[in-house]
Amino acid sequence: MFIIKIFSFLLTLIVCVIQGQDAEWNGDKNICIPDVTPSSPSKSLPTLPSQAQFIMETVSSVRISDATGYPTVNVIQYFYDYYANMMMLQKNQLGFVEHEYYYYNQLKKTTYFPQKYCVVTDIPTKIDSDSGSAVQLSNGTYHIRQLSELLQFFNPSIQKPLVPKYMGPGTFRDIDVDQWELCIVDQTTKRTEHRVWYFIQPEFQTSVGTIPNISIPLGYAMNTSIVPNDGSQNLEFNEITNIYSFKPTIMESSDFFAPPRGTFCPNLVPDLVSLSDLGIEWPLRYTVRIDATTSRGVRANPLHLTVDNNPDTKRARFDYMIDNENNYETVVIDYREQIKYVIDRTRGSCRIVQGVGWPDVNPESKPIEFFLKLKETMLDQPPVNAWQYRGVRLCRGSKMHCTINTMAINDYPAIVDPETGFFNGQNWNETHIEYDWSKRDPVTNLPAGEQQSFDYPVSLFLRTHQMTETSTGTKYRFEEVEYEFYGMTTDISNDAFDVSDCYRSRDWPYLHLGFTLNLNRGNLVDSNHLDRKALYDSFLITLQTAMRPISVTRIHQLEIDHDVTSSSNTIYVMFILLGSAPTADPISNNETSTTTTTTRSTDQFSVETAREKLRNTINNGDFNINVQLFDDDRSNITFRAVPDSLQNAREFLASHPLIFNLANHTVSEINVINMTNTIVQTLIVFEQKINLKWSSKAQTVGIVLGLLIGLVLGIIIIVAAKFVYKPLSSSSSTMIPMTSITNLAYDKRQETLITDSTTSTA
Numbered sequence: 001m002f003i004i005k006i007f008s009f010l011l012t013l014i015v016c017v018i019q020g021q022d023a024e025w026n027g028d029k030n031i032c033i034p035d036v037t038p039s040s041p042s043k044s045l046p047t048l049p050s051q052a053q054f055i056m057e058t059v060s061s062v063r064i065s066d067a068t069g070y071p072t073v074n075v076i077q078y079f080y081d082y083y084a085n086m087m088m089l090q091k092n093q094l095g096f097v098e099h100e101y102y103y104y105n106q107l108k109k110t111t112y113f114p115q116k117y118c119v120v121t122d123i124p125t126k127i128d129s130d131s132g133s134a135v136q137l138s139n140g141t142y143h144i145r146q147l148s149e150l151l152q153f154f155n156p157s158i159q160k161p162l163v164p165k166y167m168g169p170g171t172f173r174d175i176d177v178d179q180w181e182l183c184i185v186d187q188t189t190k191r192t193e194h195r196v197w198y199f200i201q202p203e204f205q206t207s208v209g210t211i212p213n214i215s216i217p218l219g220y221a222m223n224t225s226i227v228p229n230d231g232s233q234n235l236e237f238n239e240i241t242n243i244y245s246f247k248p249t250i251m252e253s254s255d256f257f258a259p260p261r262g263t264f265c266p267n268l269v270p271d272l273v274s275l276s277d278l279g280i281e282w283p284l285r286y287t288v289r290i291d292a293t294t295s296r297g298v299r300a301n302p303l304h305l306t307v308d309n310n311p312d313t314k315r316a317r318f319d320y321m322i323d324n325e326n327n328y329e330t331v332v333i334d335y336r337e338q339i340k341y342v343i344d345r346t347r348g349s350c351r352i353v354q355g356v357g358w359p360d361v362n363p364e365s366k367p368i369e370f371f372l373k374l375k376e377t378m379l380d381q382p383p384v385n386a387w388q389y390r391g392v393r394l395c396r397g398s399k400m401h402c403t404i405n406t407m408a409i410n411d412y413p414a415i416v417d418p419e420t421g422f423f424n425g426q427n428w429n430e431t432h433i434e435y436d437w438s439k440r441d442p443v444t445n446l447p448a449g450e451q452q453s454f455d456y457p458v459s460l461f462l463r464t465h466q467m468t469e470t471s472t473g474t475k476y477r478f479e480e481v482e483y484e485f486y487g488m489t490t491d492i493s494n495d496a497f498d499v500s501d502c503y504r505s506r507d508w509p510y511l512h513l514g515f516t517l518n519l520n521r522g523n524l525v526d527s528n529h530l531d532r533k534a535l536y537d538s539f540l541i542t543l544q545t546a547m548r549p550i551s552v553t554r555i556h557q558l559e560i561d562h563d564v565t566s567s568s569n570t571i572y573v574m575f576i577l578l579g580s581a582p583t584a585d586p587i588s589n590n591e592t593s594t595t596t597t598t599t600r601s602t603d604q605f606s607v608e609t610a611r612e613k614l615r616n617t618i619n620n621g622d623f624n625i626n627v628q629l630f631d632d633d634r635s636n637i638t639f640r641a642v643p644d645s646l647q648n649a650r651e652f653l654a655s656h657p658l659i660f661n662l663a664n665h666t667v668s669e670i671n672v673i674n675m676t677n678t679i680v681q682t683l684i685v686f687e688q689k690i691n692l693k694w695s696s697k698a699q700t701v702g703i704v705l706g707l708l709i710g711l712v713l714g715i716i717i718i719v720a721a722k723f724v725y726k727p728l729s730s731s732s733s734t735m736i737p738m739t740s741i742t743n744l745a746y747d748k749r750q751e752t753l754i755t756d757s758t759t760s761t762a
Helices: 002-023 367-380 500-505 532-546 607-619 649-654
Strands: 051-064 072-081 086-093 096-103 108-113 117-122 165-172 175-186 191-200 217-226 235-247 285-294 301-308 315-321 328-334 339-344 350-354 388-395 400-410 414-416 423-427 430-438 456-470 473-489 510-519 555-563 570-578 624-628 636-641 666-674 680-687 694-697 722-725
Touching: 165 191, 285 367, 301 367, 315 367, 339 500, 350 500, 367 473, 400 456, 500 510, 500 570, 510 607, 510 649, 532 555, 532 607, 532 624, 570 607
Parallel strands: none
Antiparallel strands: 051 072, 051 235, 072 086, 086 096, 096 108, 108 117, 165 175, 175 191, 191 217, 217 235, 285 301, 285 473, 301 315, 315 328, 328 339, 339 350, 388 400, 400 430, 414 423, 430 456, 456 473, 510 570, 510 636, 555 570, 555 666, 624 636, 666 680, 694 722
């Protein structure tokens, strides 16, 4: 019993001694001994900037007992901004590159692997041993640490102050440096670090000269040991860290902290927003040129998009190349009639497809066709409360600033076999989308209290993700599609959606009409004070009103001309009136119906009925248009249609007063000014009067024969002259090409009148 008590006492004593030794552990003395009461440094501490970018290369090796492992090399590029409260690290470890973005305002860190997947974690706060953790300022906000604290060089505010000792001058990388020593002990992990920092001496001449008040670090050498909890032999680490390309500011760009393109980070912000909340909206009417590129393509796929989202005339037009042989196709969608006009520009054929939807296609092999389907969801009605605003970055060759808006759609889009073109029954796991917009004129001075919105689209970027489980692990697949927008403008005419080619090629009813109007105030219409776009729109609306209830979608190639050389004040108007909307063609075996249940419009007036309504309006004196000029008096001019002047195009041209001029051998010039674009065109009229030229030859032969025996008869033979009439020329033509000079439509056409006459006189 006594022996047992002694053994228990000794065991308790050993445990207490061990615990006492653990409590008093203050680092590995073979590495360094920390200075419990550090004194003031004998030399002023190096001063690090509040902004910096540099590359840190670390070569490390581990030693266990007598065995030393192979050295490893890690490279980290730092972009540090104390003012922006942000930091970005680009890490390259064994060839594996990842990006880390630290947003200290949100206490969030995003890690991109490798720039395609994003993982969001929280940034820890107030941890002395973690230099990347946030500190709390006196105002209660969290902030990134000073650069000296981030690099663990100097931090007097923690529980165990970190104050380096000056060791004197030295040489590092053949450069004269100041050496500073640190001993860092972490009792929690039983880690001891001995560091020697190297800073360039202030007198050193850099490539840009000396940098006052800023110290440039070159790196440090570090020896580290860790005492394992199991009592085994200590682990020893040796590191040599070099700092290259140290710059006391961020030289790349002010928006270098913008995240990688096309990556959505879930749970980064608590609330998602709509694009309209950010001032991003497409205008009601616009036209824009688009270049589509894919991760599998070698060239851009061009597309010209024209959109009219006015509820009364909602239409869209797509012009694009359908193959690599420069064959183009135009698709005009009439949302009111729920049909599509598909025009083959090479063959001149036209198909009518019922419905406004589009079948699923492969975005990598058919990016244009995929955009036709994507337009409905991303341009017309983008998702609401689904976007993350990620700041602004330089774009389009660093020539402009673009806002970054990202979102993700799960289980989208459908996977289509590129060979068969059919849906294979699976969808992509998710698609990340980035929408970039810019400001058309960033220096415009707006009224007080009004912010300039992002009014110019730059690009729409999509990255599809697919994860497949295999016997060897998870297989990842990514595909990318980007649509870049150029030359967007809101100045489009009604002729941008002209489908008269379909009516001509398929012999559908249409009329080409013309009529005249009189001006009430001389040639003021030819001055620079006329708003020609407003004039064109006024004529278009007045024509539509006169033939109501037809839509302006049935009026095309409107031309308004005025003869500037004539003393008359006559205006000549010509336009094409299309018949009612056609019926869709039968669906072929390789097409899919996209019919919707939207009710079609009731605009089914025939062209004859519409013409008679317009004729009655003109004859009754009700076709009048008032236009205000931009002169000093803001005066008005009135256009009034001439009664009984409405005619078909052939009759209208035949009755044109400037067509015929019968002067002999003259060439007259008629200056016609277009009322919508101020272009003056000269029409050359060739005229030749018929000349008749007579040719005559008279020959008289008198033969008098001698008197013969008993018979004397003189016969005089007179041969009448033959008058031979041969007209040298017999033609007269008068031709006036009425060229389309509105220049507001895609095509230009002309009507030609030729008159031949022959006159002969004997």
